[in-house]
Amino acid sequence: MSIQSFHPPVRTLMGPGPSDVNPRILEAMGRPTIGHLDPVFVTMMEEMKELLRYAFQTDNKLTMPVSAPGSAGMEMCFVNLVEPGDKVIVCQNGVFGGRMKENVERSGGTAVMVEDTWGVAVDPAKVEEALKANPDAKILAFVHAETSTGAISDAKTLAELAHQHDCLVIADTVTSLAGVPLMVDDWQLDAVYSGTQKCLSCVPGLSPVTFNQRAVDVITSRKTTVQSWFLDLNLVLGYWGGGVKRAYHHTAPINTLYGLHEALVILQEEGIENSWARHQKNHDALRTGLEAMGLSFVVPEGQRLPQLNAVSIPDGVDEAAVRGALLSEYNLEIGAGLGAMAGKIWRIGLMGFASNPTNVLFCLGALDAVLSGMKAPITSGVAVEAARAVYR
Ligand SMILES: *Cc1c(COP(=O)(O)O)cnc(C)c1O
Numbered sequence: 336m337s338i339q340s341f342h343p344p345v346r347t348l349m350g351p352g353p354s355d356v357n358p359r360i361l362e363a364m365g366r367p368t369i370g371h372l373d374p375v376f377v378t379m380m381e382e383m384k385e386l387l388r389y390a391f392q393t394d395n396k397l398t399m400p401v402s403a404p405g406s407a408g409m410e411m412c413f414v415n416l417v418e419p420g421d422k423v424i425v426c427q428n429g430v431f432g433g434r435m436k437e438n439v440e441r442s443g444g445t446a447v448m449v450e451d452t453w454g455v456a457v458d459p460a461k462v463e464e465a466l467k468a469n470p471d472a473k474i475l476a477f478v479h480a481e482t483s484t485g486a487i488s489d490a491k492t493l494a495e496l497a498h499q500h501d502c503l504v505i506a507d508t509v510t511s512l513a514g515v516p517l518m519v520d521d522w523q524l525d526a527v528y529s530g531t532q533k534c535l536s537c538v539p540g541l542s543p544v545t546f547n548q549r550a551v552d553v554i555t556s557r558k559t560t561v562q563s564w565f566l567d568l569n570l571v572l573g574y575w576g577g578g579v580k581r582a583y584h585h586t587a588p589i590n591t592l593y594g595l596h597e598a599l600v601i602l603q604e605e606g607i608e609n610s611w612a613r614h615q616k617n618h619d620a621l622r623t624g625l626e627a628m629g630l631s632f633v634v635p636e637g638q639r640l641p642q643l644n645a646v647s648i649p650d651g652v653d654e655a656a657v658r659g660a661l662l663s664e665y666n667l668e669i670g671a672g673l674g675a676m677a678g679k680i681w682r683i684g685l686m687g688f689a690s691n692p693t694n695v696l697f698c699l700g701a702l703d704a705v706l707s708g709m710k711a712p713i714t715s716g717v718a719v720e721a722a723r724a725v726y727r
Contacts, residue, residue, distance in 0.1 A: 408528030408542030
C-alpha cells in the first residue's frame with residue numbers, strides 16, 4: 336500500500352453548504368482532545384448552550400447541538416413529537432418539506448401536505464385552510480429558509496396560525512440561522528433545528544436544536560416510547576441536560592464541538608444583527624452584478640434569501656460544464672439545482688464566512704469569464720463594476 340495523507344485543495348465554497356469554514360474554527364478543532372465527561376469539557380458545554388440561545392434568540396433551557404448533521408436534528412424533532420396516529424400538516428415548497436413528510440410517516444403519523452410552487456414562499460392562506468380542514472392536526476411543520484430554491488417563508492405568521500389552531504410548530508432553520516432574522520421566542524417556534532455548515536460557517540456534523548416548554552411537555556407525556564434510541568430526548572438529556580452530573584449516552588464529537596463553540600463566539604463578537612445585515616449587503620452586491628450580466632433570479636423579490644441566490648441558467652448553456660470550469664480553473668464551488676430544479680438553476684451561496692465582498696467580486700468575475708468563453712448570451716464586462724458600485 337502506498338496511499339498517503341489526504342490533502343484537499345483550497346476551494347472557495349459558494350454553494351448551498353458546506354460554506355467556507357473560518358480558519359479560527361479549524362484551529363479550535365485542532366486543540367487537545369479531552370474526555371467528554373471532563374469537568375472542563377462540561378463547562379464548555381454549558382457555554383455552548385448559552386451561545387446557542389443567543390444565536391436562536393431564545394431562553395429555552397433545552398437548547399443544545401445534536402451529535403449529527405442537520406438531518407438528524409430534523410429527525411429528532413419528528414420522532415420525539417410525533418406518535419403513531421398523529422396528524423401533521425407539512426408545508427412543501429422545495430426538497431426539504433418532502434423530507435419532513437418522510438419523517439412524519441416513518442414516525443407512524445399522517446402527513447397532510449400543503450404544496451406551493453418551488454421557488455416561492457409558503458402561502459399562509461393555504462396553511463390556514465389546511466388547519467381549518469384538519470382540526471385534529473397536532474403539528475405544523477415548515478422550512479423557514481428553503482435551500483433548494485432560495486425562498487424564505489414568513490415563520491412568524493405561520494407559527495401564529497398554528498397556535499390559533501392548537502398546533503405545535505416544527506421549524507427547519509438549517510439555512511436561516513445567523514443569515515436572516517430568526518426569533519425563536521418572539522415568534523414562539525416550539526421545536527427548531529438547524530445546522531452548523533451553513534451560515535455558522537462551521538464544519539458539517541452537528542445540528543443545534545431548541546425546544547420550548549410546550550414542546551417539552553408533549554415529549555414528556557408521550558404514551559409510546561420514541562422508536563429511535565439515539566435521538567430519544569429523554570435519554571440524550573441525561574448527558575446534555577444541565578447540572579454537574581452527566582451520564583454517558585454517546586461519546587460527544589469533542590473536537591467538532593470545539594469548532595461550534597468557536598463559531599458561536601465569532602457570531603457573538605460580530606453581533607447577530609450585524610451578521611444578518613452583512614448577509615443582506617453582500618446579496619445586494621451579488622444580485623446587482625448578476626442582473627447586470629443578464630442573469631435572472633428565480634424567487635420573486637421580497638421572498639429571496641440573501642444567503643442562497645438561485646439564478647436561471649442562460650439559454651443553450653451547459654450548466655454542469657460551467658460549474659466544472661469554475662471548480663477546476665478557479666477552485667470555486669457553486670451549487671446545482673436540486674430535485675425539480677435540477678438542470679434549471681444555479682445556487683450561489685453567500686453563507687457565513689463566505690458572505691464577503693471579496694467572494695462576491697471573485698464569483699462575478701469568474702462566472703463572467705467562463706460564460707463569455709462559452710459564448711453564452713450574457714452582457715460581459717459589467718458585473719464586477721456594478722457590484723463594486725453597491726459597496727461604494
Ligand atoms: C442542509 C439542509 C438540511 C440538512 O442538513 P444536513 O446537515 O445536510 O443533514 C435540512 N434542511 C435544510 C433547509 C437544509 O438546507
